Amino acid sequence: MRLEYFQMIDRIVSLDGDTIQVESRVPEASPVFEGHFPGHPLVPGVLLVETMAQASGWLILGRNGFAQMPFLMSVKEAKFRNFVGPDAPLDVTSKVTHDGSGFTVCEARVMSGGKRIADAEILLRSMPFPHPDLEAAMRANAVRIGLPGHAA
Amino acid sequence: MAAETTATFDKVADIIAENSEVARDSITPDSHVTEDLGIDSLDFLDIVFAIDKAFGIKVPVEKWTQEVNAGEKPAEHYFVMKNLAARIDELVAAKQV
Numbered sequence: 001m002r003l004e005y006f007q008m009i010d011r012i013v014s015l016d017g018d019t020i021q022v023e024s025r026v027p028e029a030s031p032v033f034e035g036h037f038p039g040h041p042l043v044p045g046v047l048l049v050e051t052m053a054q055a056s057g058w059l060i061l062g063r064n065g066f067a068q069m070p071f072l073m074s075v076k077e078a079k080f081r082n083f084v085g086p087d088a089p090l091d092v093t094s095k096v097t098h099d100g101s102g103f104t105v106c107e108a109r110v111m112s113g114g115k116r117i118a119d120a121e122i123l124l125r126s127m128p129f130p131h132p133d134l135e136a137a138m139r140a141n142a143v144r145i146g147l148p149g150h151a152a
Numbered sequence: 153m154a155a156e157t158t159a160t161f162d163k164v165a166d167i168i169a170e171n172s173e174v175a176r177d178s179i180t181p182d183s184h185v186t187e188d189l190g191i192d193s194l195d196f197l198d199i200v201f202a203i204d205k206a207f208g209i210k211v212p213v214e215k216w217t218q219e220v221n222a223g224e225k226p227a228e229h230y231f232v233m234k235n236l237a238a239r240i241d242e243l244v245a246a247k248q249v
Binding site for chain 1: 194197198200201204205210211212213214215
């Protein structure tokens with residue numbers, strides 16, 4: 001995980017049909033923790049949402065073979081159930097609950113050490129890649145995190 | 153309007169009112185979803201999601217949009233309320249075949 005670069009996913013553990021499991025480790029140090037919060041470093045809730053959205057996005061890219069790029073459109077029922085801080089291992093799952101025309105709805109969850117950290121309903125809209133650089137970067141990231149079919 | 157279309161119209165109008173800031177009593181059979189009701193793209197996605205769930209169908213918004221953009225169908229064919237209700241009835245009927 002590199003919080004400052006919004007690089008939230010370290011590795012895809014599995015991608016099976018409509019479900020993805022990914023893992024990440026919160027960095028020991030980050031400028032984010034200098035402000036959130038002094039003396040009590042916590043991963044901000046918005047970054048946990050981003051982590052769930054990215055896991056869901058990789059699920060969609062794995063399912064559509066990079067035909068389109070998923071973009072976050074809405075977050076509902078987001079709940080932050082436990083604090084999570086530096087060096088914590090995160091297990092993130094996302095499951096497609098509705099496959100619409102041009103959009104996908106997922107139920108996503110973050111766990112750490114067996115404890116529920118956060119969950120939300122994530123809606124992503126898929127559209128053609130708006131720039132080839134974005135598609136190239138996503139394909140490179142797919143190799144980095146081990147998206148099935150994109151091994152290094 | 154046929155009775156079944158009225159029932160579908162009412163259900164879709166309820167969904168729109170629940171998923172946007174549009175007042176239920178302002179939605180008529182001749183309302184254009186975007187031009188008259190002012191539904192934006194995010195609200196429209198929520199509405200389509202709710203319609204998919206309520207009717208057990210997959211509204212083919214991408215296909216409809218492509219047809220409108222290609223000039224094959226007027227936007228009114230899909231996005232005026234009475235016609236949207238008719239298209240939903242067709243999708244429900246096709247599912248039951």
